Amino acid sequence: xxxxxxxxxxxxxxxxxxxxxxxxxxxxxxxxxxxxxxxxxxxxxxxxxxxxxxxxxxxxxxxxxxxxxxxxxxxxxxxxxxxxxxxxxxxxxxxxxxxxxxxxxxxxxxxxxxxxxxxxxxxxxxxxxxxxxxxxxxxxxxxxxxxxxxxxxxxxxxxxxxxxxxxxxxxxxxxxxxxxxxxxxxxxxxxxxxxxxxxxxxxxxxxxxxxxxxxxxxxx
Amino acid sequence: xxxxxxxxxxxxxxxxxxxxxxxxxxxxxxxxxxxxxxxxxxxxxxxxxxxxxxxxxxxxxxxxxxxxxxxxxxxxxxxxxxxxxxxxxxxxxxxxxxxxxxxxxxxxxxxxxxxxxxxxxxxxxxxxxxxxxxxxxxxxxxxxxxxxxxxxxxxxxxxxxxxxxxxxxxxxxxxxxxxxxxxxxxxxxxxxxxxxxxxxxxxxxxxxxxxxxxxxxxxxxxxxxxx
Numbered sequence: 001x002x003x004x005x006x007x008x009x010x011x012x013x014x015x016x017x018x019x020x021x022x023x024x025x026x027x028x029x030x031x032x033x034x035x036x037x038x039x040x041x042x043x044x045x046x047x048x049x050x051x052x053x054x055x056x057x058x059x060x061x062x063x064x065x066x067x068x069x070x071x072x073x074x075x076x077x078x079x080x081x082x083x084x085x086x087x088x089x090x091x092x093x094x095x096x097x098x099x100x101x102x103x104x105x106x107x108x109x110x111x112x113x114x115x116x117x118x119x120x121x122x123x124x125x126x127x128x129x130x131x132x133x134x135x136x137x138x139x140x141x142x143x144x145x146x147x148x149x150x151x152x153x154x155x156x157x158x159x160x161x162x163x164x165x166x167x168x169x170x171x172x173x174x175x176x177x178x179x180x181x182x183x184x185x186x187x188x189x190x191x192x193x194x195x196x197x198x199x200x201x202x203x204x205x206x207x208x209x210x211x212x213x214x215x216x217x218x219x220x
Numbered sequence: 221x222x223x224x225x226x227x228x229x230x231x232x233x234x235x236x237x238x239x240x241x242x243x244x245x246x247x248x249x250x251x252x253x254x255x256x257x258x259x260x261x262x263x264x265x266x267x268x269x270x271x272x273x274x275x276x277x278x279x280x281x282x283x284x285x286x287x288x289x290x291x292x293x294x295x296x297x298x299x300x301x302x303x304x305x306x307x308x309x310x311x312x313x314x315x316x317x318x319x320x321x322x323x324x325x326x327x328x329x330x331x332x333x334x335x336x337x338x339x340x341x342x343x344x345x346x347x348x349x350x351x352x353x354x355x356x357x358x359x360x361x362x363x364x365x366x367x368x369x370x371x372x373x374x375x376x377x378x379x380x381x382x383x384x385x386x387x388x389x390x391x392x393x394x395x396x397x398x399x400x401x402x403x404x405x406x407x408x409x410x411x412x413x414x415x416x417x418x419x420x421x422x423x424x425x426x427x428x429x430x431x432x433x434x435x436x437x438x439x440x441x442x443x444x445x446x447x
Contacts, residue, residue, distance in 0.1 A: 057323060058247040058396050074250075074443035075392035081248040081302075092392055094399040094427075095247075096331035099324030103344060127349075134275075134311045135320055138298040141350065142324030145343040176347035176363075 010204035062090025110147035144175030251394035334403025372405035386433030
């Protein structure tokens, strides 16, 4: 599929809009882990008066936003190794306890980026077959297998237009069948027994146009 | 009188053997025992297996240890960093082995080692390349992978406070892998920013009790830097 296949006018969501769209669906009281990349931005769109508790796998529960330049705590970082803050009520734990929160099913939600998501809920987000660098997995497999629900936040296609929403993943898997929902720059998709179900689409986008950019059947 | 405080780096590093499995604390630069890694470079042990979350930055510390050809094998979850130049070139050249382990599995394998649990089952990595060659079992309809305990011969740990019994605290997210590595090793060596009197750390606030610690060296270096 080429990028010029459709000239229909629509407005794909920007990164902040994607993060904001996902953030709308996180209710007060949830314990949430946000992966590195666009998922990290989701926290910026959850209003502070909605008490959502963010977890960082390096042992921070109750993580707050980035500090002002003059308020940096050099010992307080997130999983992306950026400086963060701790909200009142937050706590620190060691790595095994932090991953017990993940692997023991205590997190209500994990949001990860992705290379591919398949209609059977498989996620590929840690390695590509042509990658000749030393592979790195971090906490992605723990998060994808362990959280109560996994949502993926990513672009709908690669830069050259190759669909990332697919029938089956061709890249090495991160976890089998655990993705529940995908938020892209073009649509929000639930993964159900029937496969992908479209919850909403970017302004001006038609169902047919979305289907043309997707390598798996979509359902309304 | 018990006194685990050592006065020199040479005393801290005494007896580390060639071929040792060395667990190195830290997540990025935070909680990373840089002085002890430099001490290990000086000490000279080789043919090491190193378990650590990140495989070194630039050409200092762990990266230098690898650059000197002293590390045979790295067990880690995220070998990439902002500047993983040494590890990547050694890896590409086939001069270093990598055992890639999901981060939670890495932590739990050491936690298990410290608790006398030889192996455990986890959902993490089930159905993926990282489960290859491992025993798979079903429990209540779900697929699990067997992972084995990871014991260290030596752990290098960074603490915020320590006393002469080896009771430790950690600062903020500097705790990370340090407590489980202290538990998992036969010889646990600590560098601590602050030395305090026995009893100064409130008992409720001891993060790692001295039973898991063998040697403590005072290294007041300030704030971590260099990710």
